[in-house]
């Protein structure tokens with residue numbers, strides 16, 4: 141009941157009326173994503189669950205920010221799209237979702253979500269595969285990778301991965317990466333975490349890959365989604381966007397915040413399956429914006445690009461977390477706001493979004509984890 145009354149104040153989207161910035165701030169302040177049914181971790185289309193990612197934004201938050209700040213048909217860009225939560229949600233809401241990310245694992249999952257064909261085709265392809273591991277060698281696989289798998293499971297994975305890449309079966313490749321490690325019977329590794337690949341303690345048993353992949357595919361189609369999409373994702377750099385000037389109506393993004401997360405180490409095993417050995421991972425680390433000292437300078441460069449691609453007066457919404465260093469807390473949103481104002485962005489507000497108590501940082505600092513939603517416009 142309570143939810144209904146708060147929803148009633150929300151303008152009917154069918155009118156396609158743009159809200160004023162003050163209204164946008166007011167509705168963001170209501171944090172609908174914290175109310176039932178949106179507050180549940182698994183709210184949203186099953187496609188959002190293709191594969192995990194550290195720092196993934198909650199689909200419900202993406203849903204509400206998009207609904208509040210945009211209209212159907214508008215172009216929404218996430219220049220740090222990770223596994224594509226914001227472009228996918230934009231797409232499901234009838235907007236054109238564009239995503240860019242520099243991490244090949246994140247990009248592979250985003251791309252998979254936009255590589256859509258009927259489920260029957262995906263299953264038929266899997267049924268037609270003539271799995272032959274007799275010529276597959278795992279000698280080149282790292283000792284780290286080998287710890288997670290029975291040799292025959294690993295050979296099957298490699299066979300399928302190569303075939304999927306060769307035949308551009310990107311949806312299936314995303315599904316394969318999604319089950320590559322975890323703690324459930326449907327995962328292919330020995331028991332480990334779903335998100336970060338901690339070395340398994342137990343010996344790996346043989347797990348047949350194709351039946352598990354078929355189950356995964358079926359789960360992904362559970363809620364359905366339009367097969368036709370004009371959304372697009374790029375493996376690219378937010379400092380050099382592959383987009384035309386003034387082509388974006390709205391930016392919604394959760395950029396990295398200083399060095400709080402390590403998008404390479406935490407996705408180590410999945411990156412290895414995509415051909416990222418130690419040298420390539422080190423190289424990737426240098427390109428990603430995740431350094432403590434150069435963070436603001438690099439975000440400045442992103443700001444210049446956003447200024448170029450966002451239409452005049454277009455909105456830019458960043459969801460940013462604080463950086464906790466010892467007893468000091470750096471308010472990232474405030475820092476980013478200051479440099480973006482020097483570029484010509486105008487700030488309308490920073491809204492605090494405190495996480496529920498059970499999501500507190502499990503540290504000695506005992507502080508509540510909080511996101512800050514920075515709302516700006518281009519001029």
Ligand SMILES: C[S@@+](CC[C@H](N)C(=O)[O-])C[C@H]1O[C@@H](n2cnc3c(N)ncnc32)[C@H](O)[C@@H]1O
Pocket residue numbers: 193194195196197198219220221222223224225226240241242243246376377378379393394395396403427428429430
């Ligand atoms: C907080 S995560 C975004 C997560 C995303 N909202 C999701 O739901 O998956 C930040 C992302 O920024 C990406 N990133 C870091 N530096 C980048 C750059 N220069 N260009 C594009 N993406 C970058 C990282 O790879 C990471 O995926």
